[in-house]
Amino acid sequence: MSLFNAYMSLSGATDADVRRDERLAHHTTYRIGGPAGLFVTVHSYAALLKVVSVLAEERVEWVILGKGSNVLAADAGYDGCVIVLDDEFSRIQVGEGGLVTAGAGALLSRVVNEALKAELSGLESCVGIPGTVGGAVSMDAGTRREWIGQRVRDVVTLRPGEGLHRYEASEIEWGYRCTSIPTSEIVLEATFQLERGKKQAIAEDMEARLRRRRSSQPMGRPCCGSVFRNPPERSAGILIESCGLKGATAGGAQISEEHANFIVNTGRASAADVVSLMGRAHDAVRDRFDIDLACEVKLLGFGA
Structure with a gap:
């Protein structure tokens, strides 16, 4: 994999803006995340074809990012290319x-x-x-x-x-x-x-x-919506609340006091803080109700 070669091939590409080490905290509603190896905004179909072709040639992993409203990016960032669709795609x-x-x-x-x-x-x-x-x-x-x-x-x-x-x-x-x-x-x-x-x-x-x-939801606060999918006929939020975790904190992250299936960034949260609360909520619900909550958040940069 060669991020450098991909960067050089795409720099100056028509209808695309190419940056290195763009912080993902600027592009996720959590306001959390380290740098992306490459960050490419494409403005046309032709530009998108060019970008995915170069990335394939250089064997660079890529992901499409919208407004980052359902994404938790790792503190270390993402060692690949983040692609954003703009202009012609809007x-x-x-x-x-x-x-x-x-x-x-x-x-x-x-x-x-x-x-x-x-x-x-x-x-x-x-x-x-x-x-x-x-x-x-x-x-x-x-x-x-x-x-x-x-x-x-x-x-x-x-x-x-x-x-x-x-x-x-x-x-x-x-x-x-x-x-x-x-x-x-x-x-x-x-x-x-x-x-x-x-x-x-x-x-x-x-x-x-x-x-x-x-x-019922912490609208206006940095978060990424529901953290877990609702189990059949149950509410993930009510299950987590029943475990006494509403308002629980880890570093700068907090299980929302409005809705326990939301984890908010109080202003200084790291991805590790959020993951810690996710694990705590998941394990508490599993231990008390024997329900294995499935994560709804997309994790970016955390490895396999």
């Missing part, structure tokens, strides 16, 4: 028949707002969810009863070394915080099938959902 188009097409780099909040302006209903459950369309589709974001995959008509991905591939929604297995889209593929855009509605009713529904989120 477009949103409202079409006929309730169709909305959005690039993987588009903020999910923007898509929700564009649907509201067009008086289209169906994405209300996504209000208040941070991150990009690519991340939301890849993890089938949503609530316990509603998820974004229910509104997807099709998804376009890039298969490195092969080219573009279009999936019909029915070809994808949509699961709880996961899909069958291979992790080796890069989600480029998704088209959503929405329904006509009344703007006021849609707005009121969104505002009610936001109020519920604000009242």
